[in-house]
Amino acid sequence: MKVNDALNGAALVALGAVVLWHIQGFPPMPGQKYGPAWFPGLIASGLIACGALLILARLRAADSQPPFALPEWTRRSRPVASVASVIAGLVIYVLVVDAVGFHITAAALLLAWSRLLGASWRLAIPVSIAATVVIHLAFYKLLKVPLPWGLLERVVF
């Protein structure tokens, strides 16, 4: 998604202003000129200045730019579904992995993603299972990463 630079600039000015407002509550460092608010304050001022310059540059530019422009692929349903599935899949993973467990979530997501991207069942099913097993062996067994078992906990232990 391409956003008009004037809007980008306005967003940066707003972000800078919010940061400046928020750091007013930071306490000073006793006996020092520069406390914890100094560095974020400097950054926020910079963001406001850059945002203003972006707006100015956009206003002075000869060509026009639409407020929002969507990339070409958003007009085709397949890429839109693929990109949406990546984002939705990651959100679902975070929400359910502790309850359902890594293995079921991972295999299900792999299967869903591969199918949506156009893989055949014959390819998607074995790869989803194999990749989950390999990651289990590499990360859980070898590297001792505590991947949650979730629903499988009672089955395994």
Place this chain on the structure above:
Amino acid sequence: LTLAVLSQALALVFDPYVLWVIVASAAFGLFVGAIPGLTATMATALLVPVTFFMPPVPAIASIVTATAMAIFAGDIPSCLLRMPGTPASAAYTDEAYAMTKKGQGEVALGAGLVFSVIGGLFGTAVLIAAAPALAEVALKFSSFEYFWLVVLGLSSAVFLAIGDPLKGVVSLLLGLLVASVGLDNPAAYPRFTFGNVELAGGLTLIPIMIGMFAVSEIIRNVAAMDQPWEMAQTKIGNVFTGMWTLTKRYPLQILRGSTLGTAIGALPGAGADIAAWMSYAMSKKFSKEPDKFGTGHVEGIVEAGASNNSALAGAWIPALVFGIPGDSITAIVIGVLYIKGLNPGPTVFMEKAPEMYAIFFVFILANLLMLPLGVAAIKGAKQLLRAPRQVLMPVILLFCIVGSFAINNSLFGVVLMLVFGLVGYLMEENGFPVAPAILGMVLGAMLEEHFISSMIKADGRLLAFFERPIAAGLGVLTIAVFAWPLARAWLLPDRNTR
């Protein structure tokens, strides 16, 4: 440097476990580099969770080897698909593809391989010579000099970024803002934490990097997945045929590419991709036959191919000596160095000399290993590029999830990865370069810390930053870097805007 250190370093490298790691990482790097859309930086970010559990030398060796292989392997799809395998090959992708169309794909691939090796070895030689020497000088540095070095590094990231410098500054500021989250500041005051325990520790870099370099790339990839790759039909025989003739015909180009590449690599914020663009442009500018460029002429591939691999090694010079990354890869590496107790800085060459020289040996070994493994990758390229992306991308995505989780064993890492994946994607879409943001995140804490401790020493007098000779020199240089574009704009007004 003593014989004892050398033999210790050799023993560290020529350990069966380390050699096994090197070969495995080489295969991983070749694969990642050869698949368009998977980059060397992404390879590094994905390797980090695995290296967590390795001793220091194999951990670093895996990154050195994988990135060197990936930057070379990026040339392979350039020749066969007209798509760069990594951004570092983008500068001469059209040229390489034009050569393939003319039936010279073999020469293009051979040149990519041989001159990558030469460039890589050149950069390594400079790294070995320059880093310890620079460390001697840097031993005398105090917080004043470090403050200026960080500022210089951040500025060069902005000015070397491709595109609008103003957007480079914005990207840098956003990175610095991310770096200021948490308790890790001189006052140890919890900034922007909103009472959240996860935020108090600061935003962990690795999930952010996996997000910005891997997830954003996967989004781009799946958006373009419905367009099939068209492979150029070409026969590939002995890729070394004619390479000696090329070396004799273009010695100056090889030297120039390697030198410029090493220098660009060593400058913070610019890496192999920008080195290749600059070297390709320079090659064309100084060529005796500039009109042949773009029609399938090998000269630019020779120069830029040497350049991008030499940039990799160059980037390690400021990373090891000052803890200032030379490119996005070393931005990740610095974090690994700290975790492994090889804290970058001038003293590391004395305290951890065997490990440092072991890293140098790995660089040499990786570049030499590139010859046989590179040939194998070229031979197997057609099969490699047929790897089904429909299942490859999901598997990589799962790997990203587990990697982001494994850093702190926390789902917050996965959340960070997703958020910064989207942020990285939107930034690139809108012309904001990602590299300055990464540099800002890595250097933010260092910048503030050196400023505050300098001000405590000098009792708040800002002029103290110019009172030590080296600090004054660095300070003047920094001001000059900033003043130059402004002065030029003022002295030579652009005709289009007035």
